[in-house]
Amino acid sequence: MSNWSSDHEVDQMVEEEVDSIVEGIQYNYTQEEEPPTPIFRRVQINRDREEDHTRLWNDYFGENPTYTPAMFRRRFRMNTPLFECIVSTIENGVPYFRQRRDATRRLGLSALQKCSAAIRMMAYGCSADAVDEYLRLAETTAHKCLEKFVDGVIHLFGDVYLRRPTAEDLERLLNIGEQRGFPGMVGSIDCMHWEWKNCPTAWKGQYSR
DSSP, rough: OOOHHHHHHHHHHHHHHHHHHHHHHHHHHHHSSSOOOOOOOOOOOOOOHHHHHHHHHHHHTTSSSSOOOOHHHHHSSSSSHHHHHHHHHHHHHHHHOOOOOOOSSSOOOHHHHHHHHHHHHHHHHOGGGGGEEEEOOOOHHHHHHHHHHHHHHHHHHHHSSSSSOOHHHHHHHHHHHHHHTTTTTTGGGTTTTTTOSSGGGGGGGHHHH
């Protein structure tokens, strides 16, 4: 009878020890669990993209645009016909730039708005968020427009404009540069190898070396 009693006490001690170990493991596991990831919901902003397309068209591309061709060239780093050619080619060659309707049958962003955002960011070197107020594109959308635009230009214009120049191309460019007072300009398209002269000295570090 005494042996049975001692064996029973041993079993109880073992069970209590096992339970203690299991509880400790469960406690440590729950303490090490990562907190649930918070859910961030995008703020829905009615940017009135249709009206923005109309305003953009009237500002630069209408019969009587608000801004002059010289102002367009300064802001987009190209003339209006070249810009329109690029937009048309990109729209036809890259599905992302084709205007579509969403689930509510509302028109999405036009190719003009998307290309304008991409070129503005490249022309000014500004952030994607900076084009929201005028062109009505969210920051993430502007980033995607820039990426798709660059890929489209490489794919659609690469064989013509991004190839290595031929001997005829070099001769033509050298002649044009010499006629305009820039001999040997093919050696550096940004002319950084030239002597810094008659220019603000404060800018030398930005445009030399």
